[in-house]
Amino acid sequence: TYESGQFAGDDHGRELIGYVPWQFNLLEGQTKYDVAWKKLMDRDGFYADFGPSTVERNDPMFLLQKSCCWWSGQSWPYATTQTLKALANFIQNGGESLKSADYVDLLGIYARSHRKDGKPYLAEALHPDTGSFEGHDAYNHSEHYLHSGYCDLVITGLVGLVPRSDDTLEINPLAPTAWDYFALDDVSYRGHVISIVWDKTGERYSLGAGMHVIVDGKTIYTSKTVGPVKLEGAVPQATTTGENGSSASIPVNFVVNNDGHYYPRLTASYTSERTSLSKVNDGNYWYLQHPPNRWTSEGSPNNSDWIEIDLGIERDIHKVKLFVLDDREISESNVRAPKAISLDSWDGSSWKAVQPTSVNAAPEGRRPHTFNFESLKARKLRVNLVHVDGYRSGLTEVEVWGDAVLPLAPVPAPPGNLAYNDGSREYPRATASHFDRFGGVPKSAIDGITNFLPTPTNRWTSYESKTETDWLEIDFGKSVQFRRVDLAIYDDRGGVQTPLKYELEYWNGQTWEPIPQVTKKPEKPAGSQWNTATFAPISTGKLRIVFTNAGNARSGVTEVMVWDE
Template identity: 30%
Template sequence: MVAGAWAIADVASMAGDTALSDTWRAYGNDLYERMEEHLYSQELNYWIDVVQGTNLRCEGRELIGMYPYRFDVGTNDTYIRGLEAGLTPEHFLTEFGPTTLEQTNPYYTAFKNSTNCCVWNGQSWPFSTSVYLQTLARLAREGLSDVATSEFFNQELEKYVLTNYKDGVPYTAESHFPTINMWSGDTSNHSEHYLHSTYFDNIFTNLLGVIPTFGDTLVLKPLVPSDWTHFAVENLPYHGTLLSMVWDQDGTHYGDCSAGFSIYSNGTKFHHQMDFQAVNVTLPFNTAEAAQRLAQQPQWQNILANPNSPHGLPAVTADWNLNVDGDNAPYPAWKMNDGLLWYDTTPDNRWTHNQSTVPYSSINITLPRPRKMRSLSLAIFADRERGGVVDCPDGIKVTDSRNRVVVFEKPWRDCVPNALNTVLFADPATVTAANKSTPESGFEIETDFLQVTLSDKLHYTTAVSEIQIWIAPNRGPRYELEDGLVGTFIGGFEGRATGMNGTIEHGGVTLGEGGWVEIADVRRSDSQAGRSGLTVTGGGRGTVEVGVNWLRNHTVSFDGATNKTVQVELLRGGNVVTVFQKRGRPFVDAVTVQ
């Protein structure tokens, strides 16, 4: 919160709003003073946990006490010496550490004394380690410590890399025993790929030293070991360009590169030096113009994703679901539009036609309202090359709500396994079962329903990880609330939910007790900031509050069908509008920017 307040102050200052900058700077400073008063142990010279409510002080070094420095909080010399004191084998350092609680603490245990996954009194957690490494890297880059040096950072990064393995292959679970090579939090079909460990940040930002900066410069402060003879980075997004970097010490490893260190922007070399040391160079383009070009690109929207799946709309169902025990299907159809996409066998996130008695299956897609679209994208899962029984479908047919065929391909020759396959719609008048649809550009249809029929290859079955429908963004002025995210999502774990307090019906949303609906990318016609009227179209009996960007709320009461307009402050670009139920069962249809 302290770092966030200071960052807001910096942005406000850049925008020329001195008063706002001063307000947030003072807020951050006040928070910091209270943080020092309540969360710092003078005895340990270290940040500690304090229990909310009782203010009970947890006296002892936890790895989380390393976090503030990474956010530019607690950076004076005294605090740095306090961080250094824990960087010994007696405190945090182990073979597969660091530990989350120092080993001298009476509550420390190298082995879990509970079957609960989330134990932080010693276990090594990749997420926690990643932030610890960010602090070490910052200290090493700035040369403020004789302990947290570049060599020490690389020692700890190597431990982190070796920890992220299982059975000799890369693997990240939840927690790891700090002294033995075994994961301690590793539940099947749940713990795999805990990539919140920000592995990539530690490689690109900390090891290779790509330091985010404002303006038209590129700054590198690498912590790469001196004995590295080569490495290459391709297409790293930075300030509206794709950067590639090649270090080839003697010019023999990469045949088409010169000896030394070269940097490319969109494939064109703009910097070269013989050694791999710190870099501070001017980029070969105007970053403000590049950012503006990116901002002007349409941000296409996947209108089929539903974070509330299997509840509400949009919805995906199928005429077959593998149901081994007759209770819960392990591969339900709603996984095809839950917004999650990967192609791993485990953890699974797919629907499959496996063990059906017929060689084809139909998938039904229902949207909240008719939408215009030109294509459909299917993420096809396949494990044939892993020794499994799933491969690309042999054929695909797509029909709309009028039972018109808009896609027919059999065989589906250009299907790519474990990839997102986009099929363009064809004019229904030109598609027959006798020939496949091969449009050069998608034919536009308007529908709230699609049926996808997939046929299996001989000896194989079919599986789909995700289905997506991408359309151009709605630029207003009217925004249909049934297109938004409906809440509240009550309970729920792995798809087993008890319900929602909002219902999409009659072209809008009826809100129950505590319900809400939220829609994003609401903007003025010129996309500029300013005060505007926001008309809420609704009905029923009840009261709602309308909030913009989770700031001030405006109360609107309905008594039958009506339009109510409130004055709101919209920010530049897209805004988030949330409608909260406060009384009764109001029906809300749309919001319109005046």
């Protein structure tokens, strides 16, 4: 409550964040604060049809806004996750102020909050009374915002799989005993596979009536009622060592690259300017158009297109999964599942078809298309997509699986990048006409790390520059010869966007001159992907890249590479 200030003496001032200590079991065994939970189910407190609200309803500072980012009353999914996790802990640890029925009620409200226009959806915040996301889900801001721990609340709260650091399997369900059935199936936990099943009559899952706990395919516990249980020794930590104490290999997706290293590296025969190839090996996949997490060949003049995967070194692999897009429900999209997909591997001199032991009968949109094959050694793979007539293909993710011992050391970048400086040398050195005040500095453009995402910051930008053009300069410290420049152009679709054009200049010892007869691919600059400029070999001590900014936006790159090859 308010103890000082404008509202001193007012009997309000409670915020939803006050339940966070229970989220971490900091108040276990203490009961003097338990009365605080009564406000969670009180409409004069936090309870709402699409709540809870982040501030209690009658607080003098309670305020609902149609803009980001107010914690003065809106329902915030992240805060709801914290609160429900805290409530589950409170009830499972014996708290009596609220009951499991209250948890189920609030979880049901949370489930209904995950909707927009009748379809699954979630944004950063919503109106606690109407469920509207208006003002909180602007384009590329918070559509399908991953601020929901909904699955965890079902697993650890509703079904009650309580995480522990020892080999005891603890289950404390908050699901209603009146329910006829529920099942949590094949959950990976401490190196084991866990299933928890409740079937009142035994007819739903054919395991017999009651509650069943199954570990690694074996039923280890059965009860006639739903209730808490602790099974000591049920989940010993799975070993990560093989014979003779050596480390054991595990399945690894070799193509994922979230560290910005040169390898694994993807190239494509064509990339739509509205998409980015970097999204295809970021470890995330979803089939929705927004927020964008996809590569497509929209606009391609080809009847088929390909994506090439270079792992940097040979790997033992046995599976490739392709997460196929199909936008038939989106009228303005030309993306459909391809007519056919094939997979090739590079044998050092030519591409050879990979013969799968099993593969999907035909490509199907919004489903993984999986090639299983006998283990083979490969450094390079090529995915070939044959388009449906009149349409083009797209993927949201590529996975290349094999077995390996962790940790995997990063594959070194190929030698010869004349611009590279990890910060340990005086040269090469990057400078710029302007750089932003948020960490987008010139040296980040030559450190060997490529990151098209807003965070972590690893780029140079000219954000807030007052000029129509800006430049990034690389001083090699000596005369060098080169014939190719690669630019990873940064575009956050806001204050930093793809430039209208870029030009390359070299220092002739007295003045800057344009590099003649430059061939650019693509011809028009493309954001969130690599742009390559080639030309006849030139020798100079300095390179300057001049960007013509797009309107009020400014330009940026996350990496520049310079090659004599």
